[in-house]
Amino acid sequence: MTEIVPVSGPELVTYADELAALLVEAVEGGASVGFLAPLDRADAAVWWRERAAAVEAGSHQVWIARDDERVAGTVGLVKAPLPNARHRAEVAKLIVRPSARGRGVGRALLTAVEEWAAEEGLTLLVLDTETDSLAERLYTAAGWTACGSIPRYAADPSGALRGTTLFYKELGHPAAGEEGASQ
Template identity: 75%
Template structure:
């Protein structure tokens, strides 16, 4: 059974080594999540530890999907601090362990973020993903709207420039008004 939990900054530090293994495995499998291969596990763990301060101050949130006590996936939400943008946030680093893919872990993580958004005063979520990646099917089937692509936006783990597609989803009352 998959359990989705939100983690605090100190908990993120505690999970850093396990999340580093997830990040390294994800990058090795070719997912474009901002890192180039080979990614050293120590570097990945340090990246997670550095996120803890922002999680503690509310700039970021992190959810972990646990299966049998072990992280099977993770997702983040980066809050905007500018006064005219506090209604929106960016979904970041949706990663699912390759052995856990195809079982709804990614959808459960995405759903957790979407359900938490209205209670935080968020009405618009945005994200980006490598054009043509398997993640695009998930986002489309979860009701996200494609709003464009940028060629050569980011490198894949092998260092090859790839296009990136951007998506958005209106949440809560804003979504209700938009559908009328």
Template identity: 70%
Template sequence: MTEIVHVSAPELVTYADEMAELLVETVEEGSSVGFLAPLDRETAAVWWRARAAAVESGEVAIWIAREGCRVAGTIALVRAPLPNARHRAEVAKLMVRPSARGQGLGRALLAAVEAYAEVEGITLLILDTESGSLAEQVYCKAGWTEVGSVPGYAADPAGSLKPTTFYYKELTGP
């Protein structure tokens, strides 16, 4: 059974090694999530632990999908920092283990973020993903609207520049 859990800063530190394993697997299989290959587990774990301060301050919220004792997926919500943008946030780092894909975990993680955002009074979510990736299907099925694509926006794990597609979703609020 899969459980979606909103993690606190101390829990993030506790799960950092498992989340590092997920991040390394995601990069190894070619997903563009901000890191270049090869990515070692310690570097990935340090990156996750460094997010704890932002979680503690409320700038970032993170969820994990747990299958038993194993982290099978993760997603983050990054609040906009400026006063005129408090109504919006960015969805980031949606990752599902390659072995757990196709079971609805990505959609469940996305739904958890959307529900949380509505309760928090966030009315606009944005995200970006590599153009042509399988993630685009998840976002389209979840009702996200494509804004457009920017060529050469980010490098894939192999270092090749790829286009990125931007999406948004309007929420109704609490």
């Protein structure tokens, strides 16, 4: 049974070493999540700890999937900082341990983010992912809309440039008269 839980800033620091192991395993497995191989576990732990202040401030949210008391996956949500964008956020770093793939962990993490965002009044989520990846198939199956791709956008863990597909998902629609009100 997989449990999805949000983590606070201090909890993120507590989980940093376990999340670092997850991140290293994902990068070694070829996941394009912003890091090149080989990724040093200590550097990965520092990266996670550096997110704690933003989580504590509320500009970032992080969830973990626990499976038999270990971290099976994680996902983040980054709120847009500018006043004209407070209705949207970016899904970031959806990572599932290779041994936990195919069991619905990624979908459960994505659902948790979407539900939380809707409860917070966010109406638009965006993300980008490697074109033709397992993640791209997950987002498509979860009802996200692909709105284009950019060739050679980011390097995969081996350093090869890969295309990135941009996705969005609307969680609600503006009330009558709100859309275009500033036009």
